[in-house]
Structures are given as structure tokens and as C-alpha cells.
Amino acid sequence: MAHYDCIIVGGGPAGLPAGIYTCRAGFRALLFERMFAGGQITTSTRLENFPGFPEGVDGPQFGSLVHDQATAAGLALEYDEVSALTLKGDVKRVQTASGAEHTANAVICAMGARRRPLGLDREDAFRGAGLSYCATCDGAFFRDKTVAVVGGGDTACEDALYLARLTKAVHLIHRRDTLRARGVMAERVKRDPRIDIRWDTVVEELRGGERLESLGLRDQKTGHRQELPVDGVFLAIGLEPQTELVRGQLVLDALGYIETDRRMRTGVAGVFAAGDVRNTPLRQVVTAAADGALAATSVIEYLEERQSADDA
Numbered sequence: 217m218a219h220y221d222c223i224i225v226g227g228g229p230a231g232l233p234a235g236i237y238t239c240r241a242g243f244r245a246l247l248f249e250r251m252f253a254g255g256q257i258t259t260s261t262r263l264e265n266f267p268g269f270p271e272g273v274d275g276p277q278f279g280s281l282v283h284d285q286a287t288a289a290g291l292a293l294e295y296d297e298v299s300a301l302t303l304k305g306d307v308k309r310v311q312t313a314s315g316a317e318h319t320a321n322a323v324i325c326a327m328g329a330r331r332r333p334l335g336l337d338r339e340d341a342f343r344g345a346g347l348s349y350c351a352t353c354d355g356a357f358f359r360d361k362t363v364a365v366v367g368g369g370d371t372a373c374e375d376a377l378y379l380a381r382l383t384k385a386v387h388l389i390h391r392r393d394t395l396r397a398r399g400v401m402a403e404r405v406k407r408d409p410r411i412d413i414r415w416d417t418v419v420e421e422l423r424g425g426e427r428l429e430s431l432g433l434r435d436q437k438t439g440h441r442q443e444l445p446v447d448g449v450f451l452a453i454g455l456e457p458q459t460e461l462v463r464g465q466l467v468l469d470a471l472g473y474i475e476t477d478r479r480m481r482t483g484v485a486g487v488f489a490a491g492d493v494r495n496t497p498l499r500q501v502v503t504a505a506a507d508g509a510l511a512a513t514s515v516i517e518y519l520e521e522r523q524s525a526d527d528a
């Protein structure tokens with residue numbers, strides 16, 4: 217067991233900058249990441265709206281650049297899943313899936329968000345057998361095959377465009393009659409002859425044997441039901457916060473996001489939250505990074521106040 221000034225949970229665009237700021241101020245910080253440094257953006261082929269990259273940058277490349285910058289600043293990074301947090305009291309306790317246990321004076325929650333499931337029967341069974349939540353991770357398995365994307369926001373449109381380059385056909389299934397994606401992205405999808413948009417349509421059933429074979433669809437306006445044969449389906453129907461670890465310990469909003477003030481402070485002393493996991497009006501890389509910097513600044517202030525109280 218080791219003791220740190222600050223432990224950061226999550227190595228995405230919020231957690232890594234939080235580590236950079238905390239370490240540059242001379243404090244000892246440890247970050248836990250259960251998958252890849254860089255978070256969700258590593259599943260995107262192109263990050264085009266982050267300042268400083270006029271030509272855009274690959275998501276995985278961006279993740280690895282921020283990772284290198286954070287470790288060069290002195291951040292300790294461990295690839296391990298945090299399995300339990302004890303947040304009350306002056307000393308916070310962090311346990312991991314591998315059995316490690318560490319303590320810290322402050323914790324930054326930067327666990328981000330993940331794709332929302334449809335909630336249909338057999339969804340878990342078909343995961344990895346035709347059902348995916350990540351087009352850039354799994355798209356290559358569906359080369360020259362027929363796939364569907366479910367959703368109508370930025371991610372669904374980005375997935376449909378990406379898959380259209382690889383596959384034989386893409387059906388975009390959207391429950392409304394307009395796309396929620398930002399203008400330029402929606403226009404690209406509507407103009408793409410390789411993408412067939414099924415408006416006002418919901419997926420009612422996932423069908424198949426060991427692998428997914430077709431989708432049971434229903435037109436919400438006419439009530440007409442139809443079977444759509446597909447080799448794969450990619451779900452992009454929104455996000456849900458990864459707040460299981462803090463439920464019952466921190467105040468969450470109605471959608472389950474951690475409530476913070478403008479300085480990223482939660483209601484519990486020494487506990488901060490940053491990025492997609494909190495009640496922010498915009499879930500983007502630039503806002504996650506800004507949250508990380510603010511959270512670290514609040515951690516530094518908190519640690520300095522504690523130090524002065526101890527010295528007095």
C-alpha cells in the first residue's frame with residue numbers, strides 16, 4: 217500500500233490533464249486507467265475540433281500524446297481497474313481489481329461515460345457476436361458485410377460514415393425524423409449514397425443463433441414491423457456516466473452524473489470530479505481537459521490548506 221497526495225480515477229482527456237497540473241505543482245499523483253490512456257477519444261478516427269491541430273489528429277495518437285506529456289510531468293500511471301472507493305474522511309481509500317490498495321489525501325473522479333445499451337433481450341449474448349458499441353474498434357470485422365447503426369447523434373453519424381467506407385451496406389436506424397448530429401455531420405450522412413436512413417424506426421428485437429442475424433424493427437409512425445437481415449449492429453444511442461463506484465457517496469443528478477460546482481468540487485471534502493462523468497453542459501475533449509485542469513487546481517488549493525492547518 218502506498219500513500220499519494222492525489223489519486224485520479226480514469227485516464228481520459230480529463231484525468232490525464234488533471235495529472236499534468238497536479239504533478240507540475242509538485243504533488244505526488246497516481247492515475248488508474250482500466251483500458252487505454254486517452255479514454256473515449258481513442259475510439260474516434262479523427263479529432264478535428266481540438267485547438268492546436270489544424271489538420272485534425274487521430275484519436276489514438278492524441279491519447280498517446282497526452283499520455284506521454286502526463287508521464288513526463290511525473291504522473292504515475294497504472295493500468296488497473298478501480299473496484300472500490302472510500303471517499304469520506306481525511307484519508308481516501310482506493311482498491312483495484314488486481315487487489316492493490318492505496319490511500320490519498322484527495323481523489324479526482326474522471327471515469328467518463330460509456331455507450332448506453334438498448335436494454336433488449338440477448339444484448340449481452342450478442343456482444344462480440346455481431347453487436348458492438350465501437351465502430352472504429354470492430355468495424356474491420358464487417359468488411360464487405362451489411363451492418364446497421366442505431367442512433368441519430370454525432371457518434372451514430374460518425375460511425376455510419378466510418379462503416380460506409382468498409383462495409384457493403386449501412387442502415388442507420390433512428391427513432392426520430394431528424395438527426396440530432398451537428399449540421400455538417402448530419403449533412404454528410406444524408407448525402408452519402410452508401411447510407412440508408414430508416415427514420416422513425418426503433419429496434420424491438422435482436423435475432424439470431426449464436427451470432428446476430430437480423431433486427432426486428434418497428435416504424436413508430438405506422439406501427440409496421442419488419443425484419444432487417446444484418447451481419448452486425450453498432451449501438452450509438454447516447455452515453456451513461458460511469459458512476460457506479462461513487463453511487464451513495466457523492467451527489468448525482470437525475471441522469472446519474474456527479475454534481476460539482478464550478479471548481480469541480482463535489483459535496484465531499486477532498487473529492488473532485490472532471491469531464492464527461494460530471495454534470496457538464498458539453499461533453500467534449502476540450503471541456504474535459506479544462507475540467508481536469510480546474511479539478512487539479514482545486515486539489516492543490518485543498519492540499520495546501522490542509523498543509524497550513526497541520527503546520528498551525
Ligand SMILES: Cc1cc2nc3c(=O)[nH]c(=O)nc-3n(C[C@H](O)[C@H](O)[C@H](O)COP(=O)(O)OP(=O)(O)OC[C@H]3O[C@@H](n4cnc5c(N)ncnc54)[C@H](O)[C@@H]3O)c2cc1C
Nearest residue numbers: 226228229230250255256260298328329491492499500501
Ligand atoms: C466515437 C467518438 C467520437 C468523439 N469525437 C469527439 C470529437 O471529435 N471532439 C471532441 O471534443 N470530443 C469527441 N468525443 C467525446 C470525447 O471523447 C469525450 O468528451 C472525452 O473523451 C471525455 O473525456 P473524459 O476523460 O471525461 O472521459 P473518457 O474519455 O470517457 O475517459 C474516462 C476513462 O476512465 C476510465 N475508467 C472508467 N472507470 C474506471 C475505473 N473504475 N478504473 C480505471 N479506469 C476507469 C475509462 O476506461 C476511460 O479511459 C467523441 C467520443 C466518441 C465516443
